[in-house]
Structures are given as structure tokens and as C-alpha cells.
Amino acid sequence: xxxxFEAGSLKSGQTVLIHAGAGGVGGFAVQLAKYTGAHVISTxxxxxxxxxxxxxxxxxxxxxLVDFREIVRTKFPQGIDLAFxxxxxxxxxxxxxVLKMAAVW
Numbered sequence: 001x002x003x004x005f006e007a008g009s010l011k012s013g014q015t016v017l018i019h020a021g022a023g024g025v026g027g028f029a030v031q032l033a034k035y036t037g038a039h040v041i042s043t044x045x046x047x048x049x050x051x052x053x054x055x056x057x058x059x060x061x062x063x064x065l066v067d068f069r070e071i072v073r074t075k076f077p078q079g080i081d082l083a084f085x086x087x088x089x090x091x092x093x094x095x096x097x098v099l100k101m102a103a104v105w
Contacts, residue, residue, distance in 0.1 A: 009082075010033060010036050010038055010081065010082050011036065011037070011038070012036060012037025012038065013037060013038070013039075014038050014039070014080075014081035014082065015038065015039040015040075015041065015076060015080040015081050015082075016033045016038045016039070016040055016041070016080065016081060016082040016083070016084060017041045017042070017043070017068070017072060017080055017082070017083040017084070017095065017098065018030050018033060018040060018041070018042045018043075018057075018083075018084045018086070019042070019043045019063075019068075019083075019084065019085050019086050019087045019091055019095070020042075020043060020044060020086045020087055021042030021043065021044045021048070021052040021055065021057055021060065022044045022045070022048035022051055022052055023086055025086045026042065026044075026084075026086045027052075027055050029084050029086065030042055030052060030055040030056050030057050031055050031056050033056070033084075034055070034056030034057070035056075038081075038082075039058050040056055040057045040058050040059075041057065041058065041059045041060075041061065041072065041080070042057040042059070042060050042061070043060070043061050043062075043063040043068050044060055044061075044062070044063070045062060045063075045064055046062045046064075046065070048060075049062070059071075059075075067094075068094075068098075069094055069097050069098050072098040073097075073098060076098070078100060079098055079099050079100035079101075080098055080099060080100065081099075081100060082099075083095035083096070083098065083099060
């Protein structure tokens with residue numbers, strides 16, 4: 001199995017949305033994406049924002065206060081390069097709404 005950044009072909013300079021950046025999988029994904037040189041957006045509760053930023057996220061969105069799609073669409077109207085879903089369900093489908101093309105892992 002390829003890691004998401006290989007399968008998603010994430011490269012330096014691209015933008016990735018990683019859900020649940022304070023979680024075990026999401027936290028590693030934030031660090032790996034930042035190491036790759038990507039611009040990292042993550043979702044997480046306000047109380048976890050500082051932790052997620054220390055992991056390497058450039059931007060953090062509180063999913064309990066706002067629909068992440070509104071923030072991402074405003075900042076990146078052309079869409080982002082990759083979304084990494086560690087939550088599942090509706091988040092997976094909504095993540096596709098902010099992509100340049102289908103690249104949800």
C-alpha cells in the first residue's frame with residue numbers, strides 16, 4: 001500500500017487539506033506533508049490549533065464553527081491539490097468539493 005503522499009503525488013508547493021490534524025494519523029500526515037514542502041491546511045477543534053500548527057500546519061480550521069469548504073474556497077478559489085480524510089463519511093464527499101480534481105485519500 002502506498003502512503004497517501006505517494007498515491008496522491010503531493011509535491012512541494014502544492015496545497016493539501018488534512019482532516020483531524022490533532023489525531024494520530026492526521027498528526028503524522030501534517031508532518032509528512034510539511035516535510036514534503038506542501039502548504040498544509042488542517043481541520044481541528046480550536047483547543048488543538050496550537051498543537052496542529054506546531055506539527056507544521058500553515059492554517060487550521062475549526063470544523064465545529066464553520067464548514068471547512070467555505071474557508072478553503074475563499075482562500076483557494078481554484079481549488080486545492082489534495083485532501084487527506086482521516087474522518088470518513090460525509091467529510092470524504094465534502095472534501096471533493098474543494099479539489100482542483102478528484103484527489104481525496
